[in-house]
Amino acid sequence: MIKSLKIWLTLAAVAVTSTSALAVSDKKRAEIEERIKPVGEVCLQGDSTCGVVMAASSGPRSGEDVYNTACLACHSTGAGGAPILGDAAAWADRIAKGVDALYDSGINGLAGTGMIAKGGCMNCSDEEVHAAVDFMLGASQ
Template sequence: MSRDQKFFDMYSLVIGVLAAIALAILVLTMKLSDLTQGIYTRDAVEYQAAIAERIRPVGQVYRPGEEAEAPEPTVETVAEPEPVAAAMSGPQVYNSACIACHSTGVGGAPVLGDAAQWADRIAQGMDVLNQHAIEGYTGSAGYMPAKGGRADLSDEAIAEAVDYMVSESR
């Protein structure tokens, strides 16, 4: 036997044995996977439910008459914002809500610090001034919107601003 022939025989043997081992491992793995994965994982109820949840369609169509089956839509209620308490001082309220009209007299608004414009108004008494500022009113000079258009401000905050405006305009 030549040396080449010897090598070839040995080579074939080794390859054959390796192939047999590989095949054995493959069969063993498939058997094992059938024994474990199939029974304990893929068929498990929780596993199936999780898959169904993941691939669930985003929306669903209900034909007329089927509405009863539709789940109630959840409505998120947004709480009404609380009126800002009198935490703001008179000048702060004035600067944020009243200055637009009352600093220059827009639309006939009595100007802050102009004693002549304010004298008759102040003579009405603070109750009337507060009421006019809080509820709004239309006078001979123009239209004063309720709370200067700032419904989020509390009555107390408006009264503070009126106090400030009056004290600055005597």
């Protein structure tokens, strides 16, 4: 009788322990899922529950935005001999090469100079670099 009671108690204890162990692991699992969930979630156009972030980054950035982010460091200071925004004299010879050559320099850089491909903005699209070149030329004639 005593032996069977002992066994019963042991089983009851195991049952209680494993139940709470399960509860903890469910909680842990929820925490882990929260930690490893994707950083970005797909947000469809027109979905107002997540549209704010996407709206800000949807579509190409303007030439001025790209300039301010990726080009200004050199092209506002003349670092490394960069033609300065608004300096018509510094730009005149370059403009004479034709805008396609300047787009090409913007996208691929100019070998052997400080003008690196896309000004180092590797997430800028070609279109955005074109816009930045247009912005710089428009302000420098």
